[in-house]
Amino acid sequence: MVFAAGAYSGKKQDFQIDQSGHAATRMDVIVNHPAKPVVLMLGAYEPTVWNIGWTPGTRVVGILASGYHRQAVAGFSQSTTVMTSTYDNRGACGYFYVGSDQQAGLNPLSRKLFGRPVSMVYPATDGQIVIGAAIPPGARVETSADIRPESYIDRSAPKAGEAGLVEAVNKGILRKSNQADMQAWVDAVARSRPAPDTPPVAGQSKPELPRYSNAYVVLKPFTYPAGLYGAHSAVFFIPRGVPQPQGDPGHSTVYDFNTLRCQGGRCSSDGY
Incomplete structure (x- = not known):
């Protein structure tokens, strides 16, 4: 199954991850689809860190992260293939982001790369995305600590x-x-500046x-x-x-x- 998700930007952060001069944003993604292996197409315009989590039994086998500025993926399993293609890095797949007026190119790109159209698009809300079925209360969410969102902070840049x-x-x-x-x-x-050659006016105060x-x-x-x-x-x-x-x-x-x-x-x- 191919799922697309994203928005123009996620939740704004106080750091930068690239040289665009834009503050980074963050997307927290939970995938709940244990029935079949999943490929994610994640897109945001602004520089964004995508933090991936999944429910037990869900297998995320591939991630394509795209956008105008830098996109960085954290939390994924080492068995997951991850590729980024953005405008800034001149990626081989071009660039896209997910928005209400940005859906037209998703299916053609998905067919080209994965041999099938996008099954569903999941818009982000304030940097939060649940892909697949709703998460039951108390359900366990897995993630990997191998690559953390904080690892992408540009330490040479001031906080935003x-x-x-x-x-x-x-x-x-x-x-x-x-x-x-x-x-x-x-x-x-x-x-x-030269002083104006005008007489003072009674009662006139300075601005x-x-x-x-x-x-x-x-x-x-x-x-x-x-x-x-x-x-x-x-x-x-x-x-x-x-x-x-x-x-x-x-x-x-x-x-x-x-x-x-x-x-x-x-x-x-x-x-x-």
């Missing part, structure tokens, strides 16, 4: 998202910013400075953690003499004292 920022603060690479940092930026921008809750000052060479998008974005101040950080700031706002340029969606026409 908020965890990466906290780690950088703890290491003294970043510090939390305050309103004095924002005021220093406004003053620096003002000094770089209120922006206030950010997730803002940092870069103190040392720094690499932006993956996943700084949307609600997970941040604000960074780069003091004069501190090098431009590596990596992708995502949707974050960056105030660079070296160039007096503000980059990001929160920048105003006034430079802040």
Whole structure:
């Protein structure tokens, strides 16, 4: 039997497994189909670690993991043949991921590789997939400790998202910013521009400075953690003499004292 499973992404993790700059996600898969040997076609767009488990009597004889970014399989038995073919690794089988609008290529690829179509597609829910029959309460699930999900963590990359920022603060690479940092930026921008030849206006107050809750000052060479998008974005101040950080700031706002340029969606026409 050939079963396909997956989604655009699994449950987001705080680490990376490749150089895509995307935080890894995780899929926990339990296969419950003891009647016949099983081949799995697992697909996700985002870099994903697939952790495989099975019920007693179930035999997973082959796994094809695919997606756009790196796919890694853990927990499988040593008797299981595993192959990965992704866009990033230019795999011989091309790439696919499992989604509501991504089903068309599954049967042709399954027939080409395994001589039969996919028997059933199982979409993931928050990184959880049960393939086959529902798991009875208290049922034993087997897995192999030979290859653990944690073995795929890229130790050279910072943790992703908020965890990466906290780690950088703890290491003294970043510090939390305050309103004095924002005021220093406004003053620096003002000094770089000619004073306007206009008289002051009675009762006119200075514009209120922006206030950010997730803002940092870069103190040392720094690499932006993956996943700084949307609600997970941040604000960074780069003091004069501190090098431009590596990596992708995502949707974050960056105030660079070296160039007096503000980059990001929160920048105003006034430079802040």
